[in-house]
Amino acid sequence: MPNHLHSPGASPRELEVLKLGVLFDKHFFNGVPTKVHFIPDSTMVGTWVDEQGGANLNIGLDRIQFMNSDQLAFLVAHEYGHLVLKHPAKTLEIQKQYGISSTLDEFMLPFDAKRDYSKLMRDMELQADLFGTKLVMGLGRDPVSGSSFLLGETKSMQHPEGTLRVAKIKSSQDSLVAEDFSKTLSDLGIQLGDAEVFAALAPNGQARFGANDTTVKAMVEEQPSHATHEGYAGQALYGFEVSVMLTVAILACAAPWWWRKTSVG
Numbered sequence: 221m222p223n224h225l226h227s228p229g230a231s232p233r234e235l236e237v238l239k240l241g242v243l244f245d246k247h248f249f250n251g252v253p254t255k256v257h258f259i260p261d262s263t264m265v266g267t268w269v270d271e272q273g274g275a276n277l278n279i280g281l282d283r284i285q286f287m288n289s290d291q292l293a294f295l296v297a298h299e300y301g302h303l304v305l306k307h308p309a310k311t312l313e314i315q316k317q318y319g320i321s322s323t324l325d326e327f328m329l330p331f332d333a334k335r336d337y338s339k340l341m342r343d344m345e346l347q348a349d350l351f352g353t354k355l356v357m358g359l360g361r362d363p364v365s366g367s368s369f370l371l372g373e374t375k376s377m378q379h380p381e382g383t384l385r386v387a388k389i390k391s392s393q394d395s396l397v398a399e400d401f402s403k404t405l406s407d408l409g410i411q412l413g414d415a416e417v418f419a420a421l422a423p424n425g426q427a428r429f430g431a432n433d434t435t436v437k438a439m440v441e442e443q444p445s446h447a448t449h450e451g452y453a454g455q456a457l458y459g460f461e462v463s464v465m466l467t468v469a470i471l472a473c474a475a476p477w478w479w480r481k482t483s484v485g
């Protein structure tokens with residue numbers, strides 16, 4: 221696979237993903253950053269834990285290319301559901317239990333084992349959907365419209381049919397309590413929707429993620445039907461880098477005001 225370099229700086233969609241990441245990292249992981257890897261020419265989205273125990277989120281850029289804000293919010297919230305609910309570790313456990321180390325192994329399972337294994341995997345997806353629903357409700361977004369991109373997805377070994385998932389999201393919406401982000405948002409001093417601030421601050425040289433996928437463990441995949449083996453040509457921006465950018469933005473806005481205030485008279 222050619223080593224694609226995509227344009228310097230992050231697109232508005234990438235920035236929105238990163239911003240949601242900062243918010244969720246602060247809310248669920250005491251601000252410990254989840255590494256976000258944007259992967260060109262890929263529709264794959266998923267979460268995994270590296271050998272140091274760090275949380276990672278892969279976002280195939282083709283997957284988010286045409287997504288609106290509601291959909292991006294649901295996608296990222298669903299993925300954080302996998303991370304918060306420790307699904308990468310559970311996936312490893314289940315795969316070990318069923319002796320699975322490749323996609324081929326999954327298909328080679330005897331009928332009963334395949335059915336049981338698939339149920340365990342699909343249940344995790346539904347759990348992440350409900351978790352994501354509570355999150356996007358807390359962000360004032362619509363989970364049904366947000367999850368609409370699932371509608372075209374067919375059933376797979378790991379995933380229930382998209383229409384079923386959206387139907388469950390819709391029917392659970394009224395009984396779920398929206399996640400309360402008010403304190404986290406005030407701690408961060410930001411409101412969602414200021415992607416422009418980040419766009420203005422997008423760094424020209426982002427840290428590149430090494431072409432090393434041997435550390436990928438227990439990937440919770442979003443699109444197994446397209447889960448071809450893809451090398452890493454993605455770029456990584458860490459949550460704390462976004463936090464630093466945000467702090468710089470706040471200071472940059474506050475400094476002229478402070479200067480005017482103190483220099484008057």
Ligand SMILES: [Zn+2]
Binds near residue numbers: 299302348442
């Ligand atoms: Zn998922």
